[in-house]
Amino acid sequence: MVRAVMAALLLMAFGPSSMAQSDDVYSFDSRAEEQRFQTLISELRCPKCQNQNIADSNAPISKDMREEVYQMMSKGARDEEIVDALVSRFGEFVRYKPEVDRRTILLWATPVIAVVVGFLVVAVIVLRARRNGAGEPAMTDEERARASRILAEDDPDRTP
């Protein structure tokens, strides 16, 4: 009984994923070519179901786009040529990796800007703390003496 349930669970976990793949089968000369195809279709965005790449989408348009990528690859097109061919039809929208140009520079620069701003904030905080620290010592002599007295009193035999 337990085994049957386990088998069913395993089937549920691993079965549908292989079935969910698109039904079109492409054959490649080499593993590297197949990898290239997978990379390309995972970087192209489906215009119909907008938050999916064309590798995952089952929309007819994605199927057509995969077909086009495959056809162009088998004719020996370079990656940029393939992407450009699709961009010329469907617009910049289909790129998940937009090209760096005047319109997208802010998008690309945002991580760098965020890191730089973060460093600046940290630097300001540290500098300020250091300046405040230098001005007046954290403890007066009297406090320091009291502190060492308390620490010395810390007798391991004494129970709290």
Added chain:
Amino acid sequence: MKRVFLFIPVIIAVVLGVFLFAGIGKDPNKLESALIGKPVPEFTLKDLHDEERELTRELFQGQVSLLNVWGTWCPACRDEHDDLVWLAEEKGIRIVGLNYKDNRDDALVWLDRLGDPYQVSIYDPRGRLGFDLGVYGAPETYVIDAEGIVRHRHVGVVNEKVWEQDIEPLVNQYREKI
């Protein structure tokens, strides 16, 4: 000096607010066509009504046309069909039909039953021209000027409102240029 820093969060919030507000109400499903300002892609396809007759992009030369992408499998195309008939008959608009990924017999039955607003019907069963146009969802309607240049794309149903607001001004504008 410190007072100024206190305003930074407010400034950031306002800038973000303006930026995000600009996006409100935009339909993310409507994409600008990549072909605006470019000629209709080259094609050689058969006439829907006449298997022998070959059509090319030359058919857009000489007058402003609407290119309507449709198929019998597309429910929204049924919705807009009456409006297309109205445009063709009442407004005298030249509409070129692109029967997209469909089957000839079904398409002919549909036009026979519902009326045929198309002066020319291109039959594109494999969707080649549709793909080159960047069609991602039927119905789509393109405004093509008299030189065969794509001027506008409308994704979705064309009705009276869409016609008056988006399409008619463009059609008139490009008609004047002839």
